[in-house]
Ligand SMILES: CC(=O)CC(=O)SCCNC(=O)CCNC(=O)[C@H](O)C(C)(C)COP(=O)(O)OP(=O)(O)OC[C@H]1O[C@@H](n2cnc3c(N)ncnc32)[C@H](O)[C@@H]1OP(=O)(O)O
């Protein structure tokens with residue numbers, strides 16, 4: 001199994017959709033994955049979902065059955081932060097909120113090996129600022145995976161001002177060892193992919209808000225008219241409307257340009273708890289099969 005220099009055990013903090021996908025890709029490529037979340041039920045649900053994913057991979061012949069079974073065994077639940085002490089690399093994938101991430105870093109640094117690398121999967125936040133809240137800004141880096149992690153080929157690497165060359169080289173070798181293509185972004189709000197993608201989604205929400213078209217017309221338009229695999233509103237629901245809003249806020253505040261103002265309809269949906277697929281409701285209602293547009 002390919003492994004990046006000096007890394008064999010990887011801890012993933014945050015057992016949501018990204019943390020679960022990251023653990024799956026790690027296990028598939030021979031790494032021991034420890035998955036942690038504040039909510040123990042989330043850890044159990046994540047492990048269960050990953051086991052289901054690998055069983056389907058085995059049943060459909062996408063992975064040899066035995067390899068799929070071994071991958072299941074490589075994902076282990078961590079139910080307290082000291083359980084992460086053996087990690088050579090930590091990938092933080094908790095909610096896109098700077099305060100929450102800072103708190104997690106402060107706590108996890110107390111249990112990590114001094115030479116462990118700390119990475120964040122943040123979609124938008126300053127790597128330099130997050131690094132400054134840790135005891136190891138030189139060994140801190142942004143490793144930004146795309147959703148769904150097992151399918152999407154890209155990883156963006158983002159150095160903070162203090163990230164050292166060895167950390168960057170190890171992170172790059174690690175990302176390539178799990179089959180990802182690496183692009184490098186400078187440490188600016190939302191990096192490259194989300195600087196382009198999320199304002200497009202925000203504009204689609206404005207198009208809905210202003211009554212230019214309904215959900216179906218906007219998504220069909222972009223799928224058939226621009227060959228996007230998902231319409232922008234479907235994609236917003238898929239990413240999570242809370243995450244989309246956080247990214248727009250970081251762009252708006254970080255670049256101080258009114259063109260990044262979050263659409264009031266996006267704000268309202270998040271305030272209502274209509275966060276997209278993960279909440280069963282966003283621009284679509286997922287209690288129906290197939291999901292029905294809500295506007
Ligand atoms: C917010 C950020 O910080 C950055 C981001 O991630 S932005 C979001 C980036 N992601 C995108 O833009 C995704 C856009 N959507 C797509 O590419 C596609 O709709 C999709 C890949 C998600 C699904 O593709 P599809 O053709 O509609 O569906 P489907 O046929 O079911 O799936 C295609 C493959 O993906 C796999 N797949 C789909 N969802 C998956 C998931 N959650 N986990 C694992 N595999 C998944 C399927 O098993 C299938 O695999 P095979 O080809 O081996 O059979």
Ligand SMILES: NC(=O)C1=CN([C@@H]2O[C@H](COP(=O)(O)OP(=O)(O)OC[C@H]3O[C@@H](n4cnc5c(N)ncnc54)[C@H](OP(=O)(O)O)[C@@H]3O)[C@@H](O)[C@H]2O)C=CC1
Pocket residue numbers: 013014015016017018019036037038039042092093094095096097100103104121122123124144145146147238239240243278
């Ligand atoms: N969604 C996407 O398409 C992408 C997201 N990202 C980034 O990945 C990160 C995670 O996103 P995503 O997986 O979608 O979000 P989710 O909401 O699916 O998952 C976040 C998880 O973190 C948990 N959590 C919150 N606070 C803590 C804490 N203090 N300690 C441990 N766990 C905690 C949450 O629990 P609870 O729900 O109980 O609060 C939840 O289980 C974000 O930074 C996001 O920007 C990056 C690329 C793509």
